[in-house]
Amino acid sequence: AAPPPPGLPLALCRPFSNNKILVELDESSGVATMKFKSPPVNSLSLDFITEFCIGLEKLENNRECRGVIFTSAVPNIFSSGLDITEMCGKSMEHYAEFWRAVQEMWLRLYGSNMVTVAAVNGSSPAGGCLIALTCDYRIMVENPKFIIGLNEAQLGIVAPFWFKDTFVNTVGHRVAERSLQLGSLHSAAEALRLGIVDELVPEVKLQEKAAAVMAQWLALPDHARQLTKSMMRKAVLDRLVAHREEDVQNFVNFISKESIQKSLRMYMEMLKKKKS
Amino acid sequence: AAPPPPGLPLALCRPFSNNKILVELDESSGVATMKFKSPPVNSLSLDFITEFCIGLEKLENNRECRGVIFTSAVPNIFSSGLDITEMCGKSMEHYAEFWRAVQEMWLRLYGSNMVTVAAVNGSSPAGGCLIALTCDYRIMVENPKFIIGLNEAQLGIVAPFWFKDTFVNTVGHRVAERSLQLGSLHSAAEALRLGIVDELVPEVKLQEKAAAVMAQWLALPDHARQLTKSMMRKAVLDRLVAHREEDVQNFVNFISKESIQKSLRMYMEMLKKKKS
Amino acid sequence: AAPPPPGLPLALCRPFSNNKILVELDESSGVATMKFKSPPVNSLSLDFITEFCIGLEKLENNRECRGVIFTSAVPNIFSSGLDITEMCGKSMEHYAEFWRAVQEMWLRLYGSNMVTVAAVNGSSPAGGCLIALTCDYRIMVENPKFIIGLNEAQLGIVAPFWFKDTFVNTVGHRVAERSLQLGSLHSAAEALRLGIVDELVPEVKLQEKAAAVMAQWLALPDHARQLTKSMMRKAVLDRLVAHREEDVQNFVNFISKESIQKSLRMYMEMLKKKKS
Numbered sequence: 001a002a003p004p005p006p007g008l009p010l011a012l013c014r015p016f017s018n019n020k021i022l023v024e025l026d027e028s029s030g031v032a033t034m035k036f037k038s039p040p041v042n043s044l045s046l047d048f049i050t051e052f053c054i055g056l057e058k059l060e061n062n063r064e065c066r067g068v069i070f071t072s073a074v075p076n077i078f079s080s081g082l083d084i085t086e087m088c089g090k091s092m093e094h095y096a097e098f099w100r101a102v103q104e105m106w107l108r109l110y111g112s113n114m115v116t117v118a119a120v121n122g123s124s125p126a127g128g129c130l131i132a133l134t135c136d137y138r139i140m141v142e143n144p145k146f147i148i149g150l151n152e153a154q155l156g157i158v159a160p161f162w163f164k165d166t167f168v169n170t171v172g173h174r175v176a177e178r179s180l181q182l183g184s185l186h187s188a189a190e191a192l193r194l195g196i197v198d199e200l201v202p203e204v205k206l207q208e209k210a211a212a213v214m215a216q217w218l219a220l221p222d223h224a225r226q227l228t229k230s231m232m233r234k235a236v237l238d239r240l241v242a243h244r245e246e247d248v249q250n251f252v253n254f255i256s257k258e259s260i261q262k263s264l265r266m267y268m269e270m271l272k273k274k275k276s
Numbered sequence: 277a278a279p280p281p282p283g284l285p286l287a288l289c290r291p292f293s294n295n296k297i298l299v300e301l302d303e304s305s306g307v308a309t310m311k312f313k314s315p316p317v318n319s320l321s322l323d324f325i326t327e328f329c330i331g332l333e334k335l336e337n338n339r340e341c342r343g344v345i346f347t348s349a350v351p352n353i354f355s356s357g358l359d360i361t362e363m364c365g366k367s368m369e370h371y372a373e374f375w376r377a378v379q380e381m382w383l384r385l386y387g388s389n390m391v392t393v394a395a396v397n398g399s400s401p402a403g404g405c406l407i408a409l410t411c412d413y414r415i416m417v418e419n420p421k422f423i424i425g426l427n428e429a430q431l432g433i434v435a436p437f438w439f440k441d442t443f444v445n446t447v448g449h450r451v452a453e454r455s456l457q458l459g460s461l462h463s464a465a466e467a468l469r470l471g472i473v474d475e476l477v478p479e480v481k482l483q484e485k486a487a488a489v490m491a492q493w494l495a496l497p498d499h500a501r502q503l504t505k506s507m508m509r510k511a512v513l514d515r516l517v518a519h520r521e522e523d524v525q526n527f528v529n530f531i532s533k534e535s536i537q538k539s540l541r542m543y544m545e546m547l548k549k550k551k552s
Numbered sequence: 553a554a555p556p557p558p559g560l561p562l563a564l565c566r567p568f569s570n571n572k573i574l575v576e577l578d579e580s581s582g583v584a585t586m587k588f589k590s591p592p593v594n595s596l597s598l599d600f601i602t603e604f605c606i607g608l609e610k611l612e613n614n615r616e617c618r619g620v621i622f623t624s625a626v627p628n629i630f631s632s633g634l635d636i637t638e639m640c641g642k643s644m645e646h647y648a649e650f651w652r653a654v655q656e657m658w659l660r661l662y663g664s665n666m667v668t669v670a671a672v673n674g675s676s677p678a679g680g681c682l683i684a685l686t687c688d689y690r691i692m693v694e695n696p697k698f699i700i701g702l703n704e705a706q707l708g709i710v711a712p713f714w715f716k717d718t719f720v721n722t723v724g725h726r727v728a729e730r731s732l733q734l735g736s737l738h739s740a741a742e743a744l745r746l747g748i749v750d751e752l753v754p755e756v757k758l759q760e761k762a763a764a765v766m767a768q769w770l771a772l773p774d775h776a777r778q779l780t781k782s783m784m785r786k787a788v789l790d791r792l793v794a795h796r797e798e799d800v801q802n803f804v805n806f807i808s809k810e811s812i813q814k815s816l817r818m819y820m821e822m823l824k825k826k827k828s
Contacts, residue, residue: 136730136733137730152500152504153496153497153500153501153504154496155500156497156499156500157500158500158503158504158507159504159507161507164507164508168725169725169726169729170725170726171726172448172724172725172726173444173445173446173448173508174445174446174447174448174471176508177445177505177508177509178412178413178474180504180507180508181412181493181496181501181504181505181508182492182493182496183496183500195726198730216734217733217734220705220706220733220734220735221705221708221815223708223811224704224705224707224708224709224710224735225705225733227710228704228705228710228711228732228733229729229733231710231711231713231716231732232716232725232728232729232732232733233729259499263497428776428780429772429773429776429777429780430772431776432773432775432776433776434776434779434780434783435780437783440783440784448724449720449721449722449724449784450721450722450723450724450747452784453721453781453784453785454688454689454750456780456783456784457688457769457772457777457780457781457784458768458769458772459772459776535775539773
């Protein structure tokens, strides 16, 4: 793969657990798979995100690797999104560190020079949906139980502007406006209809389909494809780069409000009860 | 409802007739209805708009009110749009005052913190369509006689950029470009297909459906929903706020041209003949 | 037609062959036809583009002419796009001159005050597709062999930002992102589904349909229609005007790279073999 786009900082260099994502590179095809294996729900903890960014950076810098498929090793869930425990009852410094990592993940994914394909084999709310939205192509398993969407509003929080920009670039302004305000979680069929995903397949066909789509995208000359991708996404990427620290401060101020902390605690209680 | 967004001026404080809109607030649900009852066609005269803005501001400042449904008490017409008599044969000062009121109406509607639902129970050309477009959701009666669209070009005039921005945010650039240039008035079925409205219902189901949609939107926490709505609409709202006086001057200069005045007089003659 | 938009330079004043485009003006309807007759594939050579710009300027300045239909006199091809021989093995000065002509063509077409209708009666890759995209309305012959799209990436080159802007304004961000990265050439049926063209007709009905569509657009008052068109397209037109020389330099630097020259030579070899 080509060198990463300039202006993006290096991967965070803090110690982290290194077993939440399985990375496999098929050197014959130049296609890597990043398989999320952080049960129970592949939540995007600081550890997960750090491992994700470092893994992605390694692939980006590996000349043998031209594309990545993202999928889950946990049944029924692609990723449940940002780990709420990272946003609840922690210090301002922790919130800031966490948010910078989330920004970093998005900047690397949305700006990746590699072809990125989401093979969505389970539900994918909030940050899980964001990972799919940053990809070049989204294939979802046509299971009526699997849902996808940016449901932040349901939790009493607000998707940041760059989640919104990514969503608008994918589904247009009107679908984004309605779906974000309602915090909608869409069935796979509805996600296809709205353009949130590009294609549905039976679960048994998912890996085969992802490989076929990847081959189609890799048939193009890398250089022309990368410049075209950058042309399409640069305005939105630049917007976060220009407002990154401001966005961190907004997040920290918002999330540390007592009213928001209370909502999140209630939401976590609800999740715990559901489980037991 | 939350306080109105900063930067919007207070409602105009001129004397006006106060019987063109019926406002009812159901305190149990927190939902108000603004019912247009200005026969024959609910045209948006300066009086109507002033009453509309003051009514809306009162609801916005009323903590008991979280949502508004807009509908018509006049059969077969939602609103015929801006009152042409306000734009024809009057003074420059009058044109300016009228246009500031139209801007004010749009700024309050498109930027409202409340959930806004248009229950479009009749035809809705020009400014009538604009009111619908500013809402969070549009339900239209599936009557083949009812039409909707921004048909300004048919009259020889041009929709202002903020009508256009609202339209583009709803239906996308291409549909807006074609529909605005042709000054199209679309049937309800076509309006649904193009995304001008979100749903069609039989007339007898309209109020029930509007209440159900409102309940769905009110199920979300107000604060998160309002911040999300603002994030989606801020760029377009800010644009008019930044160019408000310039836009007034453009309107006054354009509308007071003799060629435009002549078109409007001819159009009014045609309407009068149609009636008799 | 009204005078051309200010800020656009006069047509290039170099000698050129004057037989690549047949221009006919029907004075009764005010509708001109520009028929491309530059076999074998109506490629957009510097000569073709110069003739095109001068022809278009004459119509724009002719008060009898209110609309133009673009179509091809060469069977099975609308236009094959930019002439690769103009971009291969020539001097930097030539590349710059050629690119300024391409910009000029786009500025005049996308900003035309006349109603413009593309009657696409053959395949229309790259620059051929661009001509269609700049029009107010696109009708394509429903022949399964005819394809259309901005396939630059297939050749290892990148569509300039103003091709991209025109495409996004027509089909939205997501369709453009995918189609441009894959350099897709779409069948007529798919082009209709994606919004690249507005309508399909059997070949025998094409001219009749184009005339009917033109009559529909000409039914609107010119002044209101032109101001509306300008409002929709101004942002994108202004962007190239503001970055015109920078865009020329980018093109010249890119196209004169040895790697790009090599791709283009290979592509031309392939085309020659195909022919023989």
